[in-house]
Amino acid sequence: MEQQKTWEDFVRPHLHPRPEVDETALLRRLQKPQGPVDVVLDTDTYNEVDDQYALAYLVSWGEKLRLKAVYAAPFHNQNADSPRDGMEKSYREIQHILRLMGREDLTGRVYQGATAYLQNEKTPALSPASLDLAQRAMDYTPDHPLYVVAIGAITNVASALLQNPAIRDRVVIVWLGGNALDWPDSVEFNLFQDIAAARVVFGSGAAVVQLPCMGAVSAFTTSGPELCFHLKGKNSLCDYLVGLTCHEGEKSGCPTWTRAIWDVTAVAWLLDGPFMEDRLEHIPLPGYDDRYARDPASHLYRYVYHIHRDALFADLFQRLAGL
Numbered sequence: 001m002e003q004q005k006t007w008e009d010f011v012r013p014h015l016h017p018r019p020e021v022d023e024t025a026l027l028r029r030l031q032k033p034q035g036p037v038d039v040v041l042d043t044d045t046y047n048e049v050d051d052q053y054a055l056a057y058l059v060s061w062g063e064k065l066r067l068k069a070v071y072a073a074p075f076h077n078q079n080a081d082s083p084r085d086g087m088e089k090s091y092r093e094i095q096h097i098l099r100l101m102g103r104e105d106l107t108g109r110v111y112q113g114a115t116a117y118l119q120n121e122k123t124p125a126l127s128p129a130s131l132d133l134a135q136r137a138m139d140y141t142p143d144h145p146l147y148v149v150a151i152g153a154i155t156n157v158a159s160a161l162l163q164n165p166a167i168r169d170r171v172v173i174v175w176l177g178g179n180a181l182d183w184p185d186s187v188e189f190n191l192f193q194d195i196a197a198a199r200v201v202f203g204s205g206a207a208v209v210q211l212p213c214m215g216a217v218s219a220f221t222t223s224g225p226e227l228c229f230h231l232k233g234k235n236s237l238c239d240y241l242v243g244l245t246c247h248e249g250e251k252s253g254c255p256t257w258t259r260a261i262w263d264v265t266a267v268a269w270l271l272d273g274p275f276m277e278d279r280l281e282h283i284p285l286p287g288y289d290d291r292y293a294r295d296p297a298s299h300l301y302r303y304v305y306h307i308h309r310d311a312l313f314a315d316l317f318q319r320l321a322g323l
Contacts, residue, residue: 019205021299022169025142029172029207030280030302033270037147038140039065040133042113043263044075044152045097046089047189049245053316054151054263055097056237059106060319065147065270067106069136070094071129072113073152075193083153083193084115090152100237101323113156117194124159133160137167145207147270150175151263153190158197161204172207176266178286180215181303185290188213198286208283208301209269211276217265220307221258224249230317238320261316268312269304275315277306 041058045051058065072091080086091112098106111132114125124130133148133156140146148171150157157173177190177198190213191198202208211217224246231238249257268275283301284292 018295018298019203021205023299025169026205026207026299027280029142029145029169030209030300032272033147033172036064036066037270038068039147039149039270040069040071040136041067041267042071042073042129042148042150042152042154042156043094044073044086044090045093046079047075047077047086047152048263049241049248049259050261050263051090051151052093052097052241052244053261053320054149054267055094056101056241056320056323057264057316058149058267059098059101059103060323061267061271065267068109068146069132070106070110071133071156072111073150074114074117074155075152075189077189083117087113087115097237100240114159117153117155118158118196118200121196121200122162124162125155126159126163127156129156130159130163133157134164134167137170138164140170142169145170145172147171148173149266149270150177151190151266153193153197154201155194155197158194158200161200161206165204168204168206172209173201174209174211174266174269175201176211176213176217176263178210178212178292180212180305181281181284181292181294183212183215186286186292187290191286192290195286195288202283202285202301205299209278209304210301211262211265211269211304213262216305217262217307218260219309220262220265220312221260222313223256223258226313231321234321235323237323241320264312264316265304265307268315273311273315275308275312276304277308278302278304
């Protein structure tokens with residue numbers, strides 16, 4: 001039987017000594033926030049259909065989640081010719097969603113992100129988004145951090161940490177990415193696009209909340225009939241989301257299709273509702289061999305292991321329909 005790899009097995013050929021962390025202060029930041037908080041959203045909005053729901057859901061919670069900036073993240077798949085193309089399409093889609101919501105006042109807070117993934121674990125991919133985060137986070141403190149909700153490749157966030165390591169203790173990074181710790185591998189889109197960036201974030205000592213995809217939030221899906229019942233005809237945004245989701249779902253050719261709306265769960269972690277279960281774990285380090293390095297001496301992070309699907313969809317549908 002192959003011996004399980006440790007943190008040192010992964011960091012030795014690379015650039016991550018175990019960070020020095022004030023565990024008491026870290027644990028305070030890993031508690032769910034009480035009262036209104038400032039939030040930035042990092043999103044590859046054109047990649048799938050769920051980022052659009054997440055952005056709209058976050059904006060709908062304006063009394064609790066004060067949106068300060070939105071960063072367009074790079075992605076590369078059948079919907080984009082390159083990471084640059086994916087970022088630029090996401091930048092336009094963010095603005096489109098905000099206009100559908102009648103929130104043109106927020107379009108000036110949208111920043112273009114990286115046009116390429118990290119080339120290594122030392123050099124940032126400079127962009128307006130990473131520069132904004134590297135500067136903006138300095139207005140916060142360890143006791144009153146900025147919440148960074150990331151729902152794509154985490155290139156922009158890692159770049160900000162590399163540009164200005166002083167923001168490490170001034171942010172809480174809530175990332176939807178990777179798979180569950182007990183999943184056979186960590187091959188997941190947001191992670192494998194930029195493993196170097198994920199390693200920078202997980203190895204930085206920052207307060208991290210992970211919402212893994214397969215094996216954790218993977219049950220958070222919806223169907224065409226459910227969307228039509230709850231959202232169709234409610235407003236322009238809802239009609240756009242229903243049409244987009246049904247179009248993508250029908251391309252599967254399966255009459256009983258469902259579509260993942262996973263990204264909403266990262267926003268929901270900031271809320272007080274009974275939407276999920278989480279626990280403290282020792283933070284792993286993503287490896288280039290599609291596995292996590294586990295170390296019982298590494299610092300702690302918060303790990304979401306279950307989503308209360310019905311409760312969260314009920315709140316999502318009610319808020320989107322009421323916009």
